[in-house]
Amino acid sequence: MVTHNVPVYAQRGNYAVGLTRGLVESFLMSNGLPIYATGSGYAGDDYIADVRKNRDGRLQLFLKEPGQKNVLVNIGQGTHYTLIEPTPTVYDTDWERRYTTGYTIRKGISYDGLQTLNGQGFTGSITFRATEAYLNYMEACYEKNQNLDTKAQAYWRALRTRAKVDPDFNATIAATQMDKEKKDWGAYSAGQFVSPTLYNIRRERRSELMAEGLRWMDLKRWRAMDQLITTADHFEGFKLWGPMKDWYKPEQLIYGATDDKSVVSDPARSEYLRPLEIRSNALSYTGVKFAMAHYLAPIATEHFQLASDDGTAENSVIYQNPGWSLISGTAPTGL
Structure with missing residues (x-):
């Protein structure tokens, strides 16, 4: 039997690999509008619960929120489960428990306590997905013809319906403002914004296939990082320095030190947690380039x-x- 520890870390901090603010904000609202669009109904990001409200069903399903149950069956029969999702331990120095961005994913989780026995599980790994084939066809169709044929349109509506998002993708395209999508590198090719239609096809791909190992390949084939050659970007997580800071004791949120004492980024840099900018002697302190x-x-x-x-x-x-x-x-x- 092949075992792995995905169920264990899906119930914790994802082994210190968090979701970025850019990814979370790229998800649409359930009405199909981007979060910044008039009438979107976006509840803001003061709390993780607010971020999930009225969003794309995939974000509601997979973005973890404190207080959620992580084990539903065989409670007490595992050894490494986390029964209730905790407040993100952004201050923890143990990489097995640290929440690096505050945002974590439950994709790949098993709600069976036995899947954490001795720190190992044996759930299956999906290799082929029809949704990936749909996304491949949609993108290729648009790149080749600069429009979507009836099959591509049907695939797109099916994906959105399954995700509990309004299937009218044309309304999404019309509401998309590319200058407000710049936190998503997929908005670029060769340093320039792509069309709103192509971007939304890429957005759909990102939302559907997050954490499935395809993003790096996509960014390279799209040539989506030229803009980083001259302009640094900053990885951010949740809004730590808003109301959520009250989840923690002051002594847990140490910042400003150049040694290992600092565990979170300085609020003067951003109200959002910047996991690569915690200590000023880090190579990534001024942002990331390419x-x-x-x-x-x-x-x-x-x-x-x-x-x-x-x-x-x-x-x-x-x-x-x-x-x-x-x-x-x-x-x-x-x-």
Whole structure:
């Protein structure tokens, strides 16, 4: 039997991998409108419960909220379950329990206490999903024809109906303001905003497939990170420095120190928790950037040697990806 610890960490802080504010805010309201649109009904983000109100069913289903039950059957028969979802422990130094952004996902959870026995579970792993095929078709159809055929439209409406979102995607497109979607890197290709239609196809993909291991591939094939070459971005989580700060004791929210004593980001930087900007000596303290070379991975030196008559990388019949050197361990150039 193959075992894994996904059920355990889905009941905790996701092994210190939190959801970003950008992801959470990209989800539509159940009426199909973006959160910023007039009449959307967005309740704000002062509390996690508010964030989930009247939202896309996938966010309501998968975004964890304090007080929710994590185990429904075989209570007491597991060893590593978290019976009730706690207040996010953003201050915890134990990576198995730390909530890095305050937002965590319950996708992949099992409500069976036995799936946490000795810290291991044996739930199945989904490999093929019809929804991914629908999304692939929708995107390809629009990229090829700059419009959606009847099949693509039917797929999109089916996805939204299943997610309990108003199936009128044209209303969403009409209400989309690209300058307000800039926290989502998928809004860009080659440093420029894509059309609202294409962006909303990408949004649908992000909402449906979150935490399923496809986002990095998507961002690279969309060439969605050029804007980060010159302008740093800042990863943010929940609004820690709003009313939710009262969930914690003052001594739990230490900030401003350059050593390991700081556990949360300074409210002067943002009212939202910035997990990569907790200590000023961190490389990510001023934000994150990107290099063109990282759209492609470097080819290993050994591969050049194996494809060379004399065993040298310089005389190999294959060539290195742009921005990378033939010398192993060399940083990419600023292409």
